[in-house]
Amino acid sequence: MARKKAPTRRRFGAIRQYRSGRWTASYRDLSGRLHRSPETFETKTDAGVWLSQIEADLTRGTWMDPDAGAINFDRYALRWVQERGLMPTTDELYRRLLRLHILPTFRDRDLDQITAPMVRTWRTERLDTGIGATTVAKSYRLLKAILQTAVDDEAIRRNPCRIPGAGKENADERPVATVEQVFALAEAIGLRWRFMVFLGAFATLRPEELAELRRADVDLENGTLKITMASPELTSGKRATGPTKSAAGKRTVVLPEFLHTELRRHMAWYAEKEPDGLVFVGEKGAPFRRSTFGRIWRAARATVGMEQGFRFYDLRHTGNTLLAETGASTRDLMVRMGQSSVRAAMIYQHSTAKRQKELAGKLDDRVRTEIGRSRPGGDAPVSGARVVRPS
Template sequence: MSSKGAKKTMTMRRFGAVRQYRSGRWTASYLDPTGLRRRAEETFETKTDAEVWLSQVEADITRKDWRDPDAGAVNFGEYAANWVAERGVSALTEELYVRLLRLHIEPTFGGWDLDEITAPRVRAWRAERLDTTGAPTTVAKSYRLLKAILETAVDDELIRRNPCRIKGAGKETSASGQVATVEQVDALAVAIGIRWRLMVYLGAYGPMRPEEQAELRRRDVDADNLTVTVRKAAPELATGKRAEGPTKSEAGKRVVVLPEFLRTDLQRHLDWFAERGPDGLLFVGEKKAPFRRSTFGRKWRKARGTVGMPDNFRFYDLRHTGHTLSTRSGATLKDTMVRAGQSSERAALIYQHSDHERQREVAGGLDRMVRATREKQRDQQKKGLSGAEVVRGS
């Protein structure tokens, strides 16, 4: 070592030690809880500054807040991959995580260590993603995923604090949640074709997720009592593979009571289109293949255009329609949550299961409301026809 940078003096303290370099700068060191000598990564202008730094380290050790300075030297890309593998999430959710990491997170953070990801860098990354992609919903999902991964890193004591601290950054502001009218639901059911008609109605008046309907079997349907039991789900991955498995949550396993006006549609679908045998799928294509999101998507877009619905009205928006119509017919929030198979930690503490009899009342309210709306529409059509006949007769 050059004499220019050699240490000049050393002062021992009750905790740690401070030394001065010939340059006049000061350094500090201490024994960590494992007995390993640790040295400050920076030098200090004065001896007081070095001693203040040691006091802060001592306080962290006393409060058991001390973190190994080298703990965060873990590659983010490797840590994130292990994080996803250890979650035990559904195949569809895992596919989403992997895609968000590959397209939006790892290009920036994949080569960095965990402790190199700072709050300013997270803010810069988010701003760049918003500007480049123009997709705030996707950026919000990516931010939530990054925050969840780094929160686990905090729990693992690899970093001291989560650098994802942007208020509201994980909130989605998508255009979903649109509501169709009874007339529009009927029009969509007609336009999509008789084979898929029931699927539209179950989406709105179930209200069931498409991946839940994709796994419905003949044995799940009780046509006499107008009930459908949701036991599993079969979301379709980007590869086209059906990922058969549990419902989105435990609340997803439920018995849905259908409104009376669907009796004919339900029985007709069982007679004409469902696979035979107790385990036969309820919904299959013209070539008897299982439901496919891509094929159905084309039919859905065509039907939506025929009816004149906006391009951003998704099949999932039928569920929101079902929520709204159920509420208008007298259902409570508890009733609609149970009917739709929704749950959350907060909801689990507040809401108890709406019993089967109450679900029959909700279905009855839906039935009365839809029938009244249809009757009103027929009356208006008759009046319009009568008016046209008067004009022709004059």
């Protein structure tokens, strides 16, 4: 390397010229630590401008240690997941997204080496290789969240995930069963699991909530279920039993009256007899298992001619849609669903053509009634109202 000439002293920092003719600059931060420019400059003026920018950042308090981002993304991301205190199912999801879709590209990069063009290329390649758009959106949101924490930690100055709409999921509309189809599924699946089908649809309970429902949670007299715990099954087959995933998940669900007889019969015939016994168990007394129930569910679905894409979880979608169509408010839906998010409840507030026709009919009745009260002679047809033309 060409030798440097003696530095030119300045009020802030120092500038040196190499024998090659190019210039370099150095300065000390507020703690007295020495930093050098990461690259050389063509002129002394360019080096001075760079130092002036650094001095301004230090004065404003916006200066960032240029070495702060020299942190391996792999280690930072895994520590980020560990520090979140996530629910087991979310923890499993994040680690799977990292392992399969994020780390293969960014594992060997430092935080400050990840750029916006690099993120755009990564996302495009994910989509081009046939990975589902929903999975790519989830992966992008996770990457963005991790790097936003890096911004908050002052490890990087700006988040490189800046693609508008890239984290938005546009999942296909889930199928909705009719009431007749729900009853047909309940008949086809057999007496042991019949009530579970009804609760999935008409109480909108999640599978993991059904798996942990216990006799002590059931009020036979009032026909209510107290939901406080859940037992999601991880892909490893291990259960992650614990409180519901949010405070809103703890709720009391009032069953429609037509299910009261079904409730009493199921509790008498199939629920474990201990005060804290499980409500749903298999024929040999084993707890509800997703893998075992899946075979029974698929057979019942085939028996009634339901499409293969209709999942047990879609019963919850069916029930929430029915509630919305009966006039349930967003808040009503949130409480019954156990959701803390208005956005989740709003999914079911879409208006069908049938519902629009009903509303138009009600509006017609209201207008005709009001017109009839205000006109002599009673309920006159609306078409007979006098039209006043503008002058």
